[in-house]
Amino acid sequence: MDFERARTALAAAYREFTAAVTETDPLRPTRCAGWAGVDLLFHVLCDAQRALVAFATPADGPPDVDHVTYWNSFQPVPDAAGGAEGAGGGADAHAWWVRRSASAFTRPSGVLRVWQDTAPAAVRAALAADPAGCVATQGHVIAVPDFLATLATEAAVHHLDLQAARPPAREALELAGETLDGLLGTDRPARLDLTAYVLEATGRLPSADDRFPLLG
Template sequence: MTFAGQHLALAQAYDGITRVVADLDDDALQRPTRCRGWVVVDLLFHLLCDAQRAMVTLASPADGPPDVDDVSYWRSFPPGRDGGDAARHAWWARRSAAAFDRPTAVVRIWADTAPAAVRAAGAADPDGHVATQGHVLRVPHFLATLTTEATIHHLDLVLDLPDAPPPGALAVRVAVAAMDGLLSDDAVRPGSWDDAEYLLKATGREPLTDRDRRELGEAAGWFPLLG
């Protein structure tokens, strides 16, 4: 995908989050998500931190060469690694979101921050490199990681929001490409899965059925990828 395409995918991913939360009231922002222990506003706060990280990262160019791309980046976050750190972050995000007077205050900050992150992405050098999470990536690959995370978290957000819009097609395409890249050599995505089911099952958010395991065979062991 071209740099322009990656930028558009990120814009679509972040706009999709905004469309989910923009009209939610305080009660709706406290509905459950697919992320253990987090309600909608907690997960939105986590995404807000990601958008803020994006702006800092994009404003701090790094020397190359890259040590990961938009696929291998995710292999540095295997399920179960540093479980204590993950639990601490989950608890920190919950307490931080709860510190606001009202959940809708987080929505307002997100609505200001997400478009700014997208603008920073569009102004970045497409041939440049950035450093984040202990890795160096090419700028387009960094944008792809942001899009993948936002798209999967979009699916997390809407667990108990049946009328919420789905993530955009281009953003989903980027996330699906990441999952495809993480597949083991002998794994083939079951043809019965649509993109949303693929993303949810590939990341361990939905369990594999007996039929899934039969279709995957020995390759079922590659699930979940991004738990």
């Protein structure tokens, strides 16, 4: 994975996600069952916070996963947001933890303010990271460019979950598509455009393809 491409995709993904959540009703339901926009925002906030920890946790190589095989650790689940965060007893426990945590803020705008502080900090840390280095996260060692690609992929998928008028950053959506190609073992089906592919392959839309979903 090219460092500059992955870093640019992450910066664009977080920028467009910020714009989308700012423009979207935070109490509007999302594609993640049981989550409103504020819950989804809190989930992605946790991802940005994890990124800051990872960038401060350099690890000796070699990496044991890349931007595709990283996702093998996370089994697709139809009733939760998927992605890299977890708490306690799996997806259902994490979904409830996110809702309780987000509701602890007096107003949804409180979650947004923390995100607006954290996301740019994560992007700056990504820029300062060693392109040839590795970090530790989620029990794995991963090369910095591949780690950035996982963050951009997750941000793009969750941007689609918002069902916002503003689309995800194209750079991040393309990385998400390539990640799914890697998990699928071939290029995306010709019948699907990139957005439909990401939605079907992650279980956000029903699909007749029995290989989906590839990740939750």
